[in-house]
Amino acid sequence: MAVWFVFAVPLVIMFFALFMERVETRIRHVAxxxxxxxxxxxxxxxxxxxxxxxxxxxxxxxxxxxxxxxxxxxxxxxxxxxx
Structure with a gap:
């Protein structure tokens, strides 16, 4: 079970960072x-x-x-x- 946690946490963080980058680029153009x-x-x-x-x-x-x-x-x- 701990092995899945070791693989899942970095993937979740990576996808969150990619999502936030997209949000930031949209806000930068509107701001x-x-x-x-x-x-x-x-x-x-x-x-x-x-x-x-x-x-x-x-x-x-x-x-x-x-x-x-x-x-x-x-x-x-x-x-x-x-x-």
Whole structure:
């Protein structure tokens, strides 16, 4: 019986470690980066701060990114497409 325990425990630990690695990679892609938060706090507008207070950091960063991308999109629309 002890032999099964000797083989089972390392296998369980190995599978648990592999599972946790997969969880960590998913969380890393979803999580908010520190640089995003710093940039938001330096350049946020009042409506974005209200979104931070009312809906959390995810919605506030979404509004912030949309505003930043919106300015770039307007600049790109003014350009003529290359032939």
């Amino acid at each position: 908010v980066q520190e640089t995003d938060v710093e940039e938001f706090l330096e350049q946020a507008r009042p409506d974005e701060v209200r979104a931070l207070y009312g809906h959390g950091i995810g919605r506030a960063l979404e509004l912030f990114r949309l505003r930043r991308l919106g300015g770039r999109a307007v600049k790109l629309r003014g350009r003529r497409p290359r032939d």
